[in-house]
Amino acid sequence: QKEVEQDPGPLSVPEGAIVSLNCTYSNSAFQYFMWYRQYSRKGPELLMYTYSSGNKEDGRFTAQVDKSSKYISLFIRDSQPSDSATYLCGAHGSGNTGKLIFGQGTTLQVKP
Amino acid sequence: DVKVTQSSRYLVKRTGEKVFLECVQDMDHENMFWYRQDPGLGLRLIYFSYDVKMKEKGDIPEGYSVSREKKERFSLILESASTNQTSMYLCASSLGRSNQPQHFGDGTRLSIL
Numbered sequence: 001q002k003e004v005e006q007d008p009g010p011l012s013v014p015e016g017a018i019v020s021l022n023c024t025y026s027n028s029a030f031q032y033f034m035w036y037r038q039y040s041r042k043g044p045e046l047l048m049y050t051y052s053s054g055n056k057e058d059g060r061f062t063a064q065v066d067k068s069s070k071y072i073s074l075f076i077r078d079s080q081p082s083d084s085a086t087y088l089c090g091a092h093g094s095g096n097t098g099k100l101i102f103g104q105g106t107t108l109q110v111k112p
Numbered sequence: 113d114v115k116v117t118q119s120s121r122y123l124v125k126r127t128g129e130k131v132f133l134e135c136v137q138d139m140d141h142e143n144m145f146w147y148r149q150d151p152g153l154g155l156r157l158i159y160f161s162y163d164v165k166m167k168e169k170g171d172i173p174e175g176y177s178v179s180r181e182k183k184e185r186f187s188l189i190l191e192s193a194s195t196n197q198t199s200m201y202l203c204a205s206s207l208g209r210s211n212q213p214q215h216f217g218d219g220t221r222l223s224i225l
Contacts, residue, residue: 032213041218041219041221043116043202044155044202044216099145099157099160100214104152
């Protein structure tokens with residue numbers, strides 16, 4: 001079993017829809033959780049970074065962590081065609097190296 | 113903004129060649145990482161370094177080595193390139209404290225013929 005599991009999709013939604021992207025993880029030591037967005041032929045770009053359980057909102061994006069069920073979510077409100085990309089979830093525990101464990105990535109397409 | 117620069121966007125090399133991939137970051141980050149990204153396999157960690165001249169093996173170090181002579185520069189070396197090393201290579205960096213995220217470069221798409 002991978003430490004971080006993510007459905008690769010692809011996920012296709014109409015413009016304006018609410019998008020829900022999800023990951024599960026198995027390591028209880030994980031405390032830091034993040035979402036990256038990766039456009040085609042580009043490197044991953046940090047979207048959201050959260051510590052422990054709870055919600056964090058940034059514009060149209062909300063990251064949610066439920067440590068009791070080991071579940072990580074990213075919600076995108078009013079999705080736009082420019083949101084079409086691959087979304088990677090990641091997690092790591094404490095420790096100086098900050099070594100990340102990534103999910104496989106979910107490919108999202110938002111159709112105009 | 114953090115800037116992680118990879119020296120080449122696209123590279124084509126031949127089997128058996130020694131290949132160098134260079135990465136430079138401009139934010140004085142202690143930690144640097146090399147990943148490869150393949151369809152269906154996601155990001156896989158090759159090597160990382162948390163200080164100058166320090167290196168640690170990641171999940172798939174075989175066939176690779178690294179060099180970190182200066183804090184801002186982290187090089188990935190393919191000792192004798194093989195076709196199964198054709199991939200997208202991504203470099204990342206982060207501050208040394210545990211609660212800091214990684215920042216990525218735009219990648220080098222390497223083809224081994």
